[in-house]
Amino acid sequence: MATASNARLVRRDQADDTAGSPAVPCMRERIRVVFLIRALDIGGAQRQIMALARGLDQRVFEVTVLTFYGGGVLAGDLRGTGVRVIALDKKSRWDLIGFLARLLKECRSIQPHILHSYLPGQNLVAILLKPFLRGTRMVWGIRGSALDPAIRDWLSTLNFRLQIQFSRLADLIIFNSDAGKQFHLAQGVAASRALVIRNGVDTARFHPDRSAGLRLRSSWQVPEDALLIGLVGRIVPVKDCPTFLQAAARLAQVHSEVRFVCVGSGSLEYVNSLRSMAAALGLEKSFIWAGEMIGELPDAYNAMNIYCSSSYAEGTSNVILEAMACGVPCVVSDVGDSRMIVGETGVVVPSRDPQALADGLDRMARRLVVEPQLGIAARERIVSSFSIDSLARNTAKALTNLL
DSSP, X not given: OOOTTTOOOOOGGGSXXXXXXXXXXXXXXXXXXXXXXXXXXSSHHHHHHHHHHHHSOTTTEEEEEEXXXXXXTTGGGGXXXXXXXXXXXXXXXXXXXXXXXXXXXXXXXXXXXXXXXXSHHHXXXXXXXXXXXXXXXXXXXXXXXXXXXXXXXXXXXXXXXXXXXXXGGOSEEEESOHHHHHHXXXXXXXXXXEEEOOOOBOTTTSOOOHHHHHHHHHHTTOOTTSOEEEXXXXXXXXXXXXXXXXXXXXXXXXXXXXXXXEEOOOOHHHHHHHHHHHHHTTOTTTEEEXXXXXXXXXXXXXXXXXXXXXXXXXXXXXXXXXXXXXXXXXXXXXXXXXXXXXXXXSEEEOTTOHHHHHHHHHHHHHHHHHOTTHHHHHHHHHHHHSBHHHHHHHHHHHXXXXX
């Protein structure tokens, strides 16, 4: 890994060229970037930070990840990568003064050129530091699109409103979807500071591997010739598992050999309520609750014939990207940028409509019979437009253009 004393000059031509982009002055040291996130737990924003921290050219960028809380199942993924991870050990939601003092101390020690925060709470904390970190550019990451107010508590709602109010103090706001950008602009986010950089997926890790998929199907006792439809991610209300379960029950009446799998975890109370619902719908024998499969996630996608996203709110969905990268065609609800992601390789249905979702899954099952190479086209779409290299290259350009 290069050091500050021998790093090459950082020039504008190291990033993607785009007409109208301002020139970037040469720097004889690496650009110090600090990513600020609550914790390195399972989540879309967290996984993108991990990918970006590893993907940025370390000859150009010196990367540090600051987390509010320690631990997190993803923290170990950065060991040995040259990326520093510093936990600020916030004790609780209301540990504010001591936590902010520790955060400011770390930032003053690092002297970042760029402080890049993710999600509303962290974005607001970053802006609080702006008067104390003169010369540091503040970059916000906003990941979602429109969310149902019913799933927000009072603090989340307050954070959202304050984020809108203080958006003009950020030097740059990076959205991961056009839908998210347009929603937030309509709420009052400063348009002059808004930019879309789409998520990236590690296409070397997430790739077609039928043998691995068959081994996992066998462990799940799913016959090789059965139709397996999967759902992956945090089991939370916004992913709308009830609609998926209702659609699954209707589809099972048409395809007797169909099986379903849910990969991920959530609160015990919520997961148990979904299990009870599945049983009431007659899905006990055809539904697999696989739990978290962090290390085996590519195998899980490869075990599926169809991936389903039933969410009623998304920005750019990592799990859709990952499934397609593994060559698995998708049926998705028409939210966020999901329609754009799947393009002609997928089926798009209205959100919160079990019958429409069941019909969409049926259409995809029938389509796969006559278009067995559909998964190859899905992967090619991800490789060409949603790679980690593309994410890192476009982010590097955006960050260097600030300096």
